[in-house]
Amino acid sequence: MQRISGWLVAVVIVTIVFGTVYLTLQHTGRQAVNDAPAAAAAAQIQQIDSYPPGPRLELTKDSGTFIIVYGEDNKPVFTTVTLHGEAPNLPVGVLDTTRTAGADAVTWQPEPALRMAVVTRQVSGKVVVAGQSLTLFESSDKATQLILTAGWFTSMLVLGAGYAVTAFLFQRRRPDPGDAGVGREI
Numbered sequence: 001m002q003r004i005s006g007w008l009v010a011v012v013i014v015t016i017v018f019g020t021v022y023l024t025l026q027h028t029g030r031q032a033v034n035d036a037p038a039a040a041a042a043a044q045i046q047q048i049d050s051y052p053p054g055p056r057l058e059l060t061k062d063s064g065t066f067i068i069v070y071g072e073d074n075k076p077v078f079t080t081v082t083l084h085g086e087a088p089n090l091p092v093g094v095l096d097t098t099r100t101a102g103a104d105a106v107t108w109q110p111e112p113a114l115r116m117a118v119v120t121r122q123v124s125g126k127v128v129v130a131g132q133s134l135t136l137f138e139s140s141d142k143a144t145q146l147i148l149t150a151g152w153f154t155s156m157l158v159l160g161a162g163y164a165v166t167a168f169l170f171q172r173r174r175p176d177p178g179d180a181g182v183g184r185e186i
Helices: 002-032 035-046 090-099 135-175
Strands: 066-069 076-079 101-109 114-123 126-133
Touching: 035 066, 035 114, 035 126, 076 090, 090 101, 090 114, 090 126, 114 135
Parallel strands: none
Antiparallel strands: 066 076, 066 126, 101 114, 114 126
């Protein structure tokens, strides 16, 4: 029983290590997705009353960085994107939190299968929202999951093989209790 408990402890430790590595990579990657929107929001804040001309792009799973500026009435004043031809509306709770806290960072899902990393900043009664699609991050996250799952599974196979070999060798070395007196003269 002591031999198996050592192997079980090894299985638990390896599982915790792989889980911790995944959580660390997932958290770091998700936080990094906020970098481009945060930079876009900071740039827009510098020119809060000046909105660059340009075409509006449709919000899709492949959207790059976008900006939406909401006025004090929570209506879009400026946007670089549309959703089905209209200016997208962020949930009012996010806008209220931004006005109270000064900033916020959330995952926004304006419709199924359309997830965005969004950073908000409050300035002069307005809320500057900048975001980008999470599709690239989520694809990378799935690849990370696959690689770590394969590594964990391989580790479990190695630990299982190690346990089996150890158990086999230990079994071969133990003398058979029935053979204790065979071959001895008394």
